[in-house]
Amino acid sequence: DAGVTQSPTHLIKTRGQQVTLRCSPKSGHDTVSWYQQALGQGPQFIFQYYEEEERQRGNFPDRFSGHQFPNYSSELNVNALLLGDSALYLCASSLRDVNTEAFFGQGTRLTVV
Amino acid sequence: AQSVSQHNHHVILSEAASLELGCNYSYGGTVNLFWYVQYPGQHLQLLLKYFSGDPLVKGIKGFEAEFIKSKFSFNLRKPSVQWSDTAEYFCAVRGRYQKVTFGTGTKLQVIP
Numbered sequence: 001d002a003g004v005t006q007s008p009t010h011l012i013k014t015r016g017q018q019v020t021l022r023c024s025p026k027s028g029h030d031t032v033s034w035y036q037q038a039l040g041q042g043p044q045f046i047f048q049y050y051e052e053e054e055r056q057r058g059n060f061p062d063r064f065s066g067h068q069f070p071n072y073s074s075e076l077n078v079n080a081l082l083l084g085d086s087a088l089y090l091c092a093s094s095l096r097d098v099n100t101e102a103f104f105g106q107g108t109r110l111t112v113v
Numbered sequence: 114a115q116s117v118s119q120h121n122h123h124v125i126l127s128e129a130a131s132l133e134l135g136c137n138y139s140y141g142g143t144v145n146l147f148w149y150v151q152y153p154g155q156h157l158q159l160l161l162k163y164f165s166g167d168p169l170v171k172g173i174k175g176f177e178a179e180f181i182k183s184k185f186s187f188n189l190r191k192p193s194v195q196w197s198d199t200a201e202y203f204c205a206v207r208g209r210y211q212k213v214t215f216g217t218g219t220k221l222q223v224i225p
Contacts, residue, residue: 104149
């Protein structure tokens, strides 16, 4: 049973460019959350998708957007990249039922130069 | 709004020493509490979780945590650490709608 898979694992982009990160949830999970983990910090909640809609959002600008597909996989898009967007982006999947834990992928390391 | 505070940013212990990492949270409703561990170069892994019931929770690798509701705390403990416990530890709280808020993490270094 595959866990949460993210692609790509590493990415280098230039300021002003756009990036798309992808996540496949653990089999059977219907909810995907995205987190940004800057160096030396804990993961910060970006947003969560369930039933193909954004259900909750953290304190991130509109440059950060996402999508969830019918097969529950998800994409995170970041427009107009800034140097400060350099971070590890984590995807976590879970079941909508509140009494279950989230499983995390290995993340995508984004470097903006 | 929910928040998590981890008191220790960097802890250095010798093997066989006892460990306690502090975690306090802020949230007005029913919470789920977690400790995650991130070994060097690896993804976040769940150590243990508290949803309800016995406030003393046992996790993997000999770790345990105690939920003290009156103190809004969920401290992580291990009686005797090993070199392989060197990692970064994150306390997290989940309130409604499954939004998870993490603390800033504690880096544990265990010296052989």
